[in-house]
Amino acid sequence: xxxxxxxxxxxxxxxxxxxxxxxxxxxxxxxxxxxxxxxxxxxxxxxxxxxxxxxxxxxxxxxxxxxxxxxxxxxxxxxxxxxxxxxxxxxxxxxxxxxxxxxxxxxxxxxxxxxxxxxxxxxxxxxxxxxxxxxxxxxxxxxxxxxxxxxxxxxxxxxxxxxxxxxxxxxxxxxxxxxxxxxxxxxxxxxxxxxxxxxxxxxxxxxxxxxxxxxxxxxxxxxxxxxxxxxxxxxxxxxxxxxxxxxxxxxxxxxxxxxxxxxxxxxxxxxxxxxxxxxxxxxxxxxxxxxxxxxxxxxxx
Amino acid sequence: xxxxxxxxxxxxxxxxxxxxxxxxxxxxxxxxxxxxxxxxxxxxxxxxxxxxxxxxxxxxxxxxxxxxxxxxxxxxxxxxxxxxxxxxxxxxxxxxxxxxxxxxxxxxxxxxxxxxxxxxxxxxxxxxxxxxxxxxxxxxxxxxxxxxxxxxxxxxxxxxxxxxxxxxxxxxxxxxxxxxxxxxxxxxxxxxxxxxxxxxxxxxxxxxxxxxxxxxxxxxxxxxxxxxxxxxxxxxxxxxxxxxxxx
Numbered sequence: 409x410x411x412x413x414x415x416x417x418x419x420x421x422x423x424x425x426x427x428x429x430x431x432x433x434x435x436x437x438x439x440x441x442x443x444x445x446x447x448x449x450x451x452x453x454x455x456x457x458x459x460x461x462x463x464x465x466x467x468x469x470x471x472x473x474x475x476x477x478x479x480x481x482x483x484x485x486x487x488x489x490x491x492x493x494x495x496x497x498x499x500x501x502x503x504x505x506x507x508x509x510x511x512x513x514x515x516x517x518x519x520x521x522x523x524x525x526x527x528x529x530x531x532x533x534x535x536x537x538x539x540x541x542x543x544x545x546x547x548x549x550x551x552x553x554x555x556x557x558x559x560x561x562x563x564x565x566x567x568x569x570x571x572x573x574x575x576x577x578x579x580x581x582x583x584x585x586x587x588x589x590x591x592x593x594x595x596x597x598x599x600x601x602x603x604x605x606x607x608x609x610x611x612x613x614x615x616x617x618x619x620x621x622x623x624x625x626x627x628x629x630x631x632x633x634x635x636x637x638x639x640x641x642x643x644x645x646x647x648x649x650x651x652x653x654x655x656x657x658x659x660x661x662x663x664x665x666x667x668x669x670x671x672x673x674x675x676x677x678x679x680x681x682x683x684x685x686x687x688x689x690x691x692x693x694x695x696x697x698x699x700x701x702x703x704x705x706x707x708x709x
Numbered sequence: 710x711x712x713x714x715x716x717x718x719x720x721x722x723x724x725x726x727x728x729x730x731x732x733x734x735x736x737x738x739x740x741x742x743x744x745x746x747x748x749x750x751x752x753x754x755x756x757x758x759x760x761x762x763x764x765x766x767x768x769x770x771x772x773x774x775x776x777x778x779x780x781x782x783x784x785x786x787x788x789x790x791x792x793x794x795x796x797x798x799x800x801x802x803x804x805x806x807x808x809x810x811x812x813x814x815x816x817x818x819x820x821x822x823x824x825x826x827x828x829x830x831x832x833x834x835x836x837x838x839x840x841x842x843x844x845x846x847x848x849x850x851x852x853x854x855x856x857x858x859x860x861x862x863x864x865x866x867x868x869x870x871x872x873x874x875x876x877x878x879x880x881x882x883x884x885x886x887x888x889x890x891x892x893x894x895x896x897x898x899x900x901x902x903x904x905x906x907x908x909x910x911x912x913x914x915x916x917x918x919x920x921x922x923x924x925x926x927x928x929x930x931x932x933x934x935x936x937x938x939x940x941x942x943x944x945x946x947x948x949x950x951x952x953x954x955x956x
Contacts, residue, residue: 607761608798612812612860613787622811626802 485673492665492674499661500681503647506575510582510643518587522594523620539591546588552649554581559653578650582643590639597632598624634700637693644686658682712737712899713758713868718767720753727753728764729923740900742910745920746946751903754920755870758901759790771868784816791861795873797853799845799860805832806841809860828863835859835889851882858889869893871902907956911935919943
């Protein structure tokens with residue numbers, strides 16, 4: 409039994425759940441749609457099917473190629489891979505160590521460069537100039553050239569009191585080269601902090617140094633975190649440059665294996681190890697980026 | 710004796726004359742509003758008073774002492790003159806409480822517990838004590854501006870400079886900030902206020918200065934300046950405001 413709608417004279421029908429809309433209230437909320445299995449599953453099924461078809465076709469195309477057995481034996485030989493794995497993994501540990509130590513050094517040294525470059529006042533002019541020249545030089549030179557120059561050149565001088573290891577000097581070359589890039593990233597972060605922040609800090613009595621440490625740098629670092637994550641990923645694989653000066657990293661160990669067996673599967677092992685390390689880092693970088701973007705959008709609202 | 714005495718203040722930005730031989734006195738406990746079109750030099754004048762901007766010519770003295778005198782030391786001037794900005798300029802990476810305590814801790818070497826206690830007292834004066842642990846971006850514009858005023862008041866300054874503190878606020882939030890400024894006036898604080906809120910200037914100011922092209926064209930008590938301005942430039946400025954419905 410239904411009550412007549414006083415406005416239209418028609419009878420208001422009970423809703424889907426038997427809830428009758430109040431005669432003079434707002435219209436009822438839209439009906440909640442039930443779970444639609446077809447809508448939920450169809451895209452997933454379609455994409456799975458197309459992935460299987462495309463990759464299946466590629467697999468068939470590659471493995472049916474005339475030269476495939478030779479390629480497989482040369483690059484993807486499981487026996488060789490297993491045989492090379494312990495030495496390559498050992499070398500990869502060297503990569504990770506160099507990576508971590510270099511990261512710490514780059515983080516600090518580049519910050520020093522960026523801070524010096526952002527100092528104001530005519531007294532600091534020579535230091536600012538030095539940093540500008542430093543960045544121009546080290547950003548302009550190939551990292552490979554620096555690694556060879558430092559890694560072979562300085563130990564060859566045999567200067568007493570200085571470390572003689574190629575690993576050390578190769579690492580120094582990486583730090584010098586990467587710091588130039590990272591210093592520029594830091595500087596862009598410092599420049600992006602609003603001028604009003606400096607004015608506020610100065611008007612509260614903070615001196616230039618305190619203003620930088622407590623007001624500007626924390627914001628600058630937050631600004632550039634996504635860009636820094638990219639550098640972290642890039643450095644992880646560029647450590648392999650040290651292999652050219654004889655550092656027994658993953659690439660070097662794989663090459664040594666190749667030299668005795670004429671089989672390249674060991675390099676594939678090294679490649680897999682690098683991917684194992686860099687892909688999660690890249691995902692982490694993406695995540696940091698996304699979170700940063702969300703934070704910015706939220707502020708902009 | 711005048712609390713702030715400004716004589717012959719002149720400032721160029723490059724070759725552009727922004728302040729042209731400004732003479733103003735502000736007495737202790739007096740509230741002076743600076744009004745004028747954008748670019749007339751109001752904010753520059755304000756920023757000269759706490760040395761955020763150094764003038765090219767002229768002097769400013771505070772309580773009879775030139776503000777660039779060694780007597781103020783490195784931070785003495787900042788202890789006695791606070792400033793609040795249009796865009797609040799709170800430190801976004803610090804909580805409200807830390808925004809207030811940063812300068813007392815780092816500049817005056819106050820202990821953290823003591824600074825926190827003082828900050829909570831100051832926040833409660835402005836009705837912001839519930840937000841001590843919040844970050845600035847979690848607050849409304851009006852709340853952020855109240856925190857910024859509280860931060861400027863942490864040093865218990867003799868003079869407060871307000872640089873268009875309501876210009877960035879939504880209209881419904883302007884009132885809460887203006888009430889606070891009224892409150893500070895009633896407590897006897899000396900204030901120099903740059904504002905576009907003519908109703909507020911009329912209400913709170915003991916004296917209003919009209920600036921145009923870096924000169925003080927006219928200064929008077931608000932009753933007279935707003936109702937019977939003498940200078941043609943002031944008349945034109947006020948007529949424009951009335952025409953646009955802002956007065």
